[in-house]
Amino acid sequence: MDLPRPFLERMKERLGSRFPAFLSSYGQPPRKGLRVNTLKLSAEEFRAISPFPLLPVLWAADGFSITEEKAGGDVYHFAGMYYLQEPSAMSVGEIAGSYPHERVLDLCAAPGGKTTHIAAKMAGRGILIANETDDARAKILSRNVERMGIANCAVCSAPPERLAERFGEYFDLILADAPCSGEGMFKKEPNAIPEWSEENVARCAVRQRGILDSAAKMLAAGGRLVYSTCTFAEEEDEWQVEDFLNRHPEFVLERQEKLYPHECAGEGHFCAVFRRTEGGERRPGPFPVRRVAAAERAFRAFSADFFTAPPEGEPTTLPDGRMYLVPRGMPSLGGTRLLRLGVELGEWDGKLFKPAHALCMAFGSDARRKLVLSRAEAERYLHGEALPADLPAGWCAVCVANFPLGLGKCVNGVVKNHLPKGLRKIV
Numbered sequence: 094m095d096l097p098r099p100f101l102e103r104m105k106e107r108l109g110s111r112f113p114a115f116l117s118s119y120g121q122p123p124r125k126g127l128r129v130n131t132l133k134l135s136a137e138e139f140r141a142i143s144p145f146p147l148l149p150v151l152w153a154a155d156g157f158s159i160t161e162e163k164a165g166g167d168v169y170h171f172a173g174m175y176y177l178q179e180p181s182a183m184s185v186g187e188i189a190g191s192y193p194h195e196r197v198l199d200l201c202a203a204p205g206g207k208t209t210h211i212a213a214k215m216a217g218r219g220i221l222i223a224n225e226t227d228d229a230r231a232k233i234l235s236r237n238v239e240r241m242g243i244a245n246c247a248v249c250s251a252p253p254e255r256l257a258e259r260f261g262e263y264f265d266l267i268l269a270d271a272p273c274s275g276e277g278m279f280k281k282e283p284n285a286i287p288e289w290s291e292e293n294v295a296r297c298a299v300r301q302r303g304i305l306d307s308a309a310k311m312l313a314a315g316g317r318l319v320y321s322t323c324t325f326a327e328e329e330d331e332w333q334v335e336d337f338l339n340r341h342p343e344f345v346l347e348r349q350e351k352l353y354p355h356e357c358a359g360e361g362h363f364c365a366v367f368r369r370t371e372g373g374e375r376r377p378g379p380f381p382v383r384r385v386a387a388a389e390r391a392f393r394a395f396s397a398d399f400f401t402a403p404p405e406g407e408p409t410t411l412p413d414g415r416m417y418l419v420p421r422g423m424p425s426l427g428g429t430r431l432l433r434l435g436v437e438l439g440e441w442d443g444k445l446f447k448p449a450h451a452l453c454m455a456f457g458s459d460a461r462r463k464l465v466l467s468r469a470e471a472e473r474y475l476h477g478e479a480l481p482a483d484l485p486a487g488w489c490a491v492c493v494a495n496f497p498l499g500l501g502k503c504v505n506g507v508v509k510n511h512l513p514k515g516l517r518k519i520v
Contacts, residue, residue: 094119096279097289104325114355123280124359126180127164128206129155130173130241131213133458133496139174142494144468150358153183155213158358166518168471172496173240173454178206179281181352181359182323185270186210188350188364189319193218195265196422200253200308203230205237207270207321212243220422221246224256224429235432242455242497244404245420248433253307259428260311261375267308268319271301277323277354277361298328305337309344314372318344321364325353330363343371377424380434385410391446392416392438399448399488404456406435414441415449448488450499450513457490457497464491464501464508474498474510475518482508 096119105112127147129139136155140147144167150156158180164170165177183206191197191211199208202223212221223238223246225231231250238246274294275285301322308318320337322329330351338346348366352359388410396403406418416438423435437451453460464482466474471493474480482489484503491501491508499516501508 094279094283094286096286099291100276100289107325107327108353111353111355115353118354119280124158124180125160125164126150126156126158126178126183126359127175128153128178128183128210129157129175130209131155132217132242133172133174144169150180150183153180153187156180156183168468168475168493168498169496171240171475171516172493172498173242174496176206176209176237176241178210179360181277181354181357181362182206183210184350184352184362185268185319185321185364186214188348188366189266189268189317191215191266195219196263197221197266197268198256198260198264198311199223199268199270200256200304201225201270201272202248203227203234205234207268208234208246209237209241209243211268212238212241212246215245217243217245219245220420220424222426223248224253225250226252231430231432238433239437239451239454244418244436244455246433247420247423247426247431247435249426249429249431251429253304255428257307257310259426260377260424262311262313262372263375263377263424264311265313265316266319267312267316268321269304269308270321271297271304271329273297273301273322273324273329274326275323276325280360294326294328297324298326298333301329301333302336305333306340309337309341309369312369312372313374314369316369317347318367318369319364320367321362323360323362325351325361325363334365337367344369380409380419380423380425382407382409382419383411385441387443388414388416388441388446391441395439395446395448395488399461400456400459401461402459404436408438409434410441414443415439416441416446448500450511450516453490453497453500457492458495460490460497462487462489462503463495464489464503465495466491466493466498468493471498472518474501474512477510477512477514477517479510480508481506484508
């Protein structure tokens with residue numbers, strides 16, 4: 094691997110006698126991992142049915158190292174049973190220590206690894222807002238939130254400074270996994286190597302400073318700000334922490350960790366946890382629910398037929414007919430581009446209600462009618478095939494190992510495939 098010489102010189106000066114071990118780590122293949130989605134099953138339950146070998150990640154209770162090359166194409170991945178995540182990146186979600194009923198913001202959230210980790214620890218309770226400024230990456234984030242069946246999350250796209258103007262001192266926990274020079278990504282994404290330069294390190298540090306200042310404005314007294322990067326540059330890590338504390342005396346540093354690839358079974362990560370000791374608290378107004386009585390009646394009728402235990406929450410109907418289940422306590426998000434609000438329930442066309450894929454992924458385990466498939470049959474469903482089934486006519490949840498893959502509609506003993514075309518397997 095042809096690493097930038099200035100990068101190597103910096104690391105040699107920083108690590109001293111540890112540098113040869115650091116350099117030798119780049120001769121090893123990239124570490125891969127997965128984190129079990131405990132919103133759906135426990136790590137022990139997944140380990141019992143895993144189709145490939147797993148090795149526990151010592152710092153992540155639900156994380157495993159893997160060597161499987163095609164884990165992203167497995168039917169269990171499509172069912173949202175796990176998230177593919179580099180092992181050292183799992184340390185951030187563990188260190189953040191999110192809890193049920195908290196108000197949480199993931200400020201730089203795409204593609205969603207840390208968002209989904211936090212969501213699992215929140216166990217579906219509390220408010221989680223995941224933000225991403227880049228449009229394409231925000232869409233990937235939203236899709237991962239949907240696949241993992243997360244019901245209490247809004248996905249938005251806005252500059253951090255705009256969010257700071259809207260929320261003020263509101264959140265109990267903010268994660269700023271800031272864009273960085275990506276020195277810990279060189280093996281996983283070789284394209285990051287030619288993009289590296291000392292000038293880029295300096296640019297990233299300036300950008301991170303602004304992100305942290307915006308985050309500081311949004312944290313309630315006693316709240317935690319978690320800052321992380323996947324780089325080793327001191328300008329973006331330790332020096333950034335020191336600079337932040339100098340600018341913000343109302344914060345104290347509670348913890349700081351740096352993982353190097355020669356010292357852990359991962360590619361490396363940096364994480365710092367600040368706590369705000371002074372400040373107030375502001376509660377933005379509630380999300381403005383738009384009530385459409387006919388649409389809600391149609392959804393309630395569908396829900397009573399489809400579910401054994403209908404999901405709780407307040408439906409809102411957008412002007413285009415799409416309906417969402419608003420998480421309890423969700424604040425107003427006006428002024429942001431909103432990609433997802435809790436769970437998309439479906440669409441009402443003025444007469445009929447058609448359920449959404451997201452509804453099945455979040456609550457399909459409680460469906461009255463389920464088509465439970467073998468792994469081989471699930472592959473056929475993911476390729477868009479219709480399947481035979483001895484089920485009453487109507488909508489059903491199509492599952493593998495009792496975990497939803499998507500919707501089907503049974504007609505005359507055949508389940509027609511309603512998996513969105515953009516989510517189907519091509520090969």
